[in-house]
Amino acid sequence: MTTVTIGIDVGGTKIAAAAVDADGSLIARSQVPTESDDQNSIVAAIVKVSHEMKAAAPAARAIGVGAAALVDHESGTILWAPNLSYKDLHLRALLQDRVGLPVAVDNDANVAALAEAIHGAGKGAAHQATVTVGTGIGAGFVLDGKLYRGAHGLGGEPGHMIVVPDGPMCTCGNRGCWEAVASGRAIGRVARERVEGGAGADLLAAAGGDVAAITGEAVGDAAVAGDAFARDVVASVGRMLGIGLANLVNLLDPALLVVGGGAAAGTGELLLGPARTAMAAHIVGASWRPPVPVLPAALGNDAGVVGAAILARELAGSG
Amino acid sequence: MTTVTIGIDVGGTKIAAAAVDADGSLIARSQVPTESDDQNSIVAAIVKVSHEMKAAAPAARAIGVGAAALVDHESGTILWAPNLSYKDLHLRALLQDRVGLPVAVDNDANVAALAEAIHGAGKGAAHQATVTVGTGIGAGFVLDGKLYRGAHGLGGEPGHMIVVPDGPMCTCGNRGCWEAVASGRAIGRVARERVEGGAGADLLAAAGGDVAAITGEAVGDAAVAGDAFARDVVASVGRMLGIGLANLVNLLDPALLVVGGGAAAGTGELLLGPARTAMAAHIVGASWRPPVPVLPAALGNDAGVVGAAILARELAGSG
Numbered sequence: 001m002t003t004v005t006i007g008i009d010v011g012g013t014k015i016a017a018a019a020v021d022a023d024g025s026l027i028a029r030s031q032v033p034t035e036s037d038d039q040n041s042i043v044a045a046i047v048k049v050s051h052e053m054k055a056a057a058p059a060a061r062a063i064g065v066g067a068a069a070l071v072d073h074e075s076g077t078i079l080w081a082p083n084l085s086y087k088d089l090h091l092r093a094l095l096q097d098r099v100g101l102p103v104a105v106d107n108d109a110n111v112a113a114l115a116e117a118i119h120g121a122g123k124g125a126a127h128q129a130t131v132t133v134g135t136g137i138g139a140g141f142v143l144d145g146k147l148y149r150g151a152h153g154l155g156g157e158p159g160h161m162i163v164v165p166d167g168p169m170c171t172c173g174n175r176g177c178w179e180a181v182a183s184g185r186a187i188g189r190v191a192r193e194r195v196e197g198g199a200g201a202d203l204l205a206a207a208g209g210d211v212a213a214i215t216g217e218a219v220g221d222a223a224v225a226g227d228a229f230a231r232d233v234v235a236s237v238g239r240m241l242g243i244g245l246a247n248l249v250n251l252l253d254p255a256l257l258v259v260g261g262g263a264a265a266g267t268g269e270l271l272l273g274p275a276r277t278a279m280a281a282h283i284v285g286a287s288w289r290p291p292v293p294v295l296p297a298a299l300g301n302d303a304g305v306v307g308a309a310i311l312a313r314e315l316a317g318s319g
Numbered sequence: 320m321t322t323v324t325i326g327i328d329v330g331g332t333k334i335a336a337a338a339v340d341a342d343g344s345l346i347a348r349s350q351v352p353t354e355s356d357d358q359n360s361i362v363a364a365i366v367k368v369s370h371e372m373k374a375a376a377p378a379a380r381a382i383g384v385g386a387a388a389l390v391d392h393e394s395g396t397i398l399w400a401p402n403l404s405y406k407d408l409h410l411r412a413l414l415q416d417r418v419g420l421p422v423a424v425d426n427d428a429n430v431a432a433l434a435e436a437i438h439g440a441g442k443g444a445a446h447q448a449t450v451t452v453g454t455g456i457g458a459g460f461v462l463d464g465k466l467y468r469g470a471h472g473l474g475g476e477p478g479h480m481i482v483v484p485d486g487p488m489c490t491c492g493n494r495g496c497w498e499a500v501a502s503g504r505a506i507g508r509v510a511r512e513r514v515e516g517g518a519g520a521d522l523l524a525a526a527g528g529d530v531a532a533i534t535g536e537a538v539g540d541a542a543v544a545g546d547a548f549a550r551d552v553v554a555s556v557g558r559m560l561g562i563g564l565a566n567l568v569n570l571l572d573p574a575l576l577v578v579g580g581g582a583a584a585g586t587g588e589l590l591l592g593p594a595r596t597a598m599a600a601h602i603v604g605a606s607w608r609p610p611v612p613v614l615p616a617a618l619g620n621d622a623g624v625v626g627a628a629i630l631a632r633e634l635a636g637s638g
Contacts, residue, residue, distance in 0.1 A: 070607055079607055127470035141570075143462065150572025151446040152608045160603035161566040164484060165559070172603050240484070247480035251460075251570060253469025284479035284491050288389055288398055289471045 004060045005312035006053040006101070008046060009108065009304025010034070010067040012081075015042070017049035018302070019057030020309035024119030026302065028056035039086040043094055050099045062102045063095060064312030066111030066304050073153045076105040102315040106147070108132075110156065111307030112297075113140025114147055116258045118310050120298040125255040129248050130297065131158070132261035133241065133271070135216075136171070137179035141252065159183075163244055182241040184263030188216035191233045200229040220266040234267050235274040242278025249283050249292050260297025272296065323379045324631035325372040325420070327365060328427065328623025329353070329386040331400075334361070336368035337621070338376030339628035343438030345621065347375035358405040362413055369418045381421045382414060383631030385430030385623050392472045395424040421634040425466075427451075429475065430626030431616075432459025433466055435577045437629050439617040444574040448567055449616065450477070451580035452560065452590070454535075455490070456498035460571065478502075482563055501560040503582030507535035510552045519548040539585040553586050554593040561597025568602050568611050579616025591615065 002022040009016040011034060018029040030049045035041035046065070054060055069081035076092020095103040113130035122128040126145045132138040137159035141148040148155050159179035160172050167176025168189060180186060192214050195204050200214075203222055207213040222230035245257055264271055276294050280286065299306055321341040328335040330353060337348040349368045354360035365384070373379055388400035395411020414422040432449035441447040445464045451457040456478035460467040467474050478498035479491055486495025487508060499505060511533050514523050519533075522541055526532040541549035564576055583590055595613050599605065618625055 070604060125470070127474075143467065144465075146463075148462065151444070151574035152572055154604055154608050155446075155570070155572035157569045157572075157603050158566075160569045160601075161480075162482060162562045162601055165482065165562055174601055174603075177603075243481045243484055247477075247566070248570075250476045250479045251474070251567075253471055253474035253476075255470035282479075282481055282493055284476050284493075284496075285389060285473055289473050 003313055003316050004057050005309045005316055006050060006057070006060045006063045007111075007305035007307065007309030007312065008049060008063065008065045009111075009308055010042070010046065010065060010069075011108070011304070012068055015045050015049060016301075016305050017053050018305035018309065019053045019060055020306055024115070024306050026305070028053055029305070039089060042086060043089070043091070046091070046095065047098045050095060054099065054101070060101065062104070062312035062315035063099065064111065064308035064310065065091060065095070065103065065105045066108045066308040066311070067091075067105065068108045071105055071107045071153070073104070073106045073149060076103060078105065102312075104311045104315055106311055108304055109138030110140040110147055110149070111311055112138075112260065112303040113142055113156075113258075113307070114310045115299050115303040115307030116260065116297055117142040119306055120303065121258045121295040122256055127252065127254045128256050128258065129156070129252060129254055130258040130260060131245065131248070133183055133259060133264040134261040135184050135263075137183050137244075138261070143252065158244060158248060161244065161247065163240065163247070178240070178244040182237055182244055184216035184220070186216070186240070187219050187234060187237050187263065188214060190236055191216075191219040191230065194229070194233065202227060203230060216263060217266065220263060223267055223270050231270055234270045238271040238274030239278040241271065242275035243282055245275060245279040245294060246282035249279065253289070254292060256293045256295060258295050258297050260300075260303065264296065265300065268296070322632055322635050323376050324628045324635055325369060325376070325379045325382045326430075326624035326626065326628030326631065327368060327382065327384045328430075328627055329361070329365065329384060329388075330427070330623070331387055334364050334368060335620075335624050336372050337624035337628065338372045338379050339625055343434070343625050345624070347372055348624070358408060361405060362408070362410070365410070365414065366417045369414065373418065373420070379420065380635035381423070381631035382418065383430065383627035383629065384410060384414070384422065384424045385427045385627040385630070386410075386424065387427045390424055390426045390472070392423070392425045392468060395422060397424065421631075423630045423634055425630055427623055428457030429459040429466055429468070430630055431457075431579065431622040432461055432475075432577075432626070433629045434618050434622040434626030435579065435616055436461040438625055439622065440577045440614040441575055446571065446573045447575050447577065448475070448571060448573055449577040449579060450564070450567070452502055452578060452583040453580040454503050454582075456502050457580070462571065477563060477567060480563065480566065482559065482566070497559070497563040501556055501563055503535035503539070505535070505559070506538050506553060506556050506582065507533060509555055510535075510538040510549065513548070513552065521546060522549060535582060536585065539582065542586055542589050550589055553589045557590040557593030558597040560590065561594035562601055564594060564598040564613060565601035568598065572608070573611060575612045575614060577614050577616050579619075579622060583615065584619065587615070
């Protein structure tokens with residue numbers, strides 16, 4: 001008998017749910033918007049989609065939740081989220097009580113890494129990391145075949161490793177974090193700095209002459225459309241992405257790395273190509289290890305629900 | 320019955336051996352110099368001390384070797400060492416053949432981490448890293464209670480993570496590696512740079528007026544003796560040490576960190592104090608995790624033989 005579980009992806013703008021079988025295929029799915037200003041509404045929405053999935057897949061044996069938040073996996077509690085109102089939310093207890101299935105909760109980057117490791121680009125490798133390059137940088141590490149959580153459930157946060165001491169300010173309050181120099185936000189910042197220096201006239205014109213209106217997404221789109229200035233900006237940020245990837249290789253010695261997230265998906269090889277080159281140049285002992293492939297994520301927006309469903313399989317007792 | 324094993328520490332200048340009981344106590348020990356220009360002499364010396372330890376502790380059931388080298392643990396092969404002549408040395412097969420006990424081989428930083436985790440400063444913590452600050456920076460990670468080796472046995476090399484892109488040249492050929500800015504060698508370099516800038520007259524005089532003769536060790540000694548310039552240099556390097564330690568915390572979420580090695584032992588709190596302060600300032604989510612203690616290594620020069628003996632316990636079947 002194949003194990004079916006429910007995966008729920010709680011993001012800043014939407015809550016997605018799916019019933020997922022043991023192959024990672026979606027049997028049913030549902031989606032509702034996230035009410036960011038009301039914790040009770042968010043819980044009610046999660047309960048609602050859980051019931052929908054339970055009705056669509058009566059064989060489902062457990063629920064996994066991946067949330068864009070700081071999560072205590074042990075207790076199933078959402079501690080804090082940057083864009084949402086909830087705080088110290090005992091989601092596991094609430095959901096178990098209201099839906100009647102065992103529940104596991106983890107952060108979105110960890111469940112995305114699980115999804116890519118089991119059913120996606122990293123399938124088959126015991127040691128790997130999935131790095132999610134969006135507005136910021138998230139990550140999840142799968143080491144020795146298991147999601148790595150660390151001593152306090154806070155492992156796998158390379159987005160805030162310092163790669164440029166006294167560098168650009170990060171949203172975390174420090175300077176020079178990897179996500180401050182290698183994320184979608186960094187693409188926007190680097191472009192704006194160079195435009196202020198007099199370059200990138202086309203990009204400035206496209207932003208209506210307002211430097212502050214130049215976003216990382218607009219730069220990525222212009223790069224894809226062939227704009228040379230934008231391509232150079234994306235390549236510069238790609239090199240910093242590659243330096244951080246090399247740090248992961250030097251520390252973790254993974255068999256492969258998976259890179260996903262909106263900024264990576266939106267720029268593709270324009271970002272990943274320079275990242276791979278810079279990574280290769282900064283790996284120690286390169287002559288004694290096989291090349292470490294840097295693979296684009298394979299599951300796209302479904303990584304959240306699929307990974308959350310994998311998380312739930314541990315509770316269901318089999319994969 | 321308590322398990323006794325033999326631990327051998329193969330360094331650039333000496334080969335130390337000990338018979339070690341299950342408590343980590345040394346029952347017998349021996350030491351010979353390393354003949355750096357002759358692989359056969361090194362092997363003969365390792366065989367000699369192994370026989371000595373086997374004679375001193377007939378109950379010894381296995382041999383562990385920690386080598387200052389790039390080691391393939393799986394095959395028990397020393398691939399390469401910076402200061403010694405050996406290359407592709409199948410030490411496990413050779414030793415097993417000549418001494419008649421099962422043999423395990425790993426690199427010196429990994430076995431030192433094992434020693435500190437099991438019998439030293441990190442005793443009792445499932446997630447920890449031991450960072451060895453000497454001329455360079457070595458490290459070993461103990462994650463989920465086990466030595467972490469990675470996909471190709473090359474895990475745990477944070478010494479070459481890039482923390483200052485385009486920074487000072489490292490011996491590995493890259494620029495801005497952690498060990499280029501936070502090791503004993505960095506203490507010497509920073510002091511020489513500042514002396515060339517006109518500071519540190521006392522240190523320059525002590526070096527006979529020759530800037531190039533100012534070593535990291537001399538700076539450390541002057542700092543311990545109270546020299547304000549030297550203390551400032553050590554503190555600067557300590558801050559870079561702390562930034563790298565913060566990176567380890569952000570990635571691995573350890574319960575604690577252990578710092579050993581000659582440069583750390585020689586400067587003590589003058590290096591570790593600023594490192595702790597800088598580390599604390601660069602940890603993400605600090606309000607959600609307990610403080611991460613940075614502890615001085617407890618086993619000193621014995622970490623190598625004790626850790627190698629622990630490595631051998633796996634082969635002996637019990638601890």
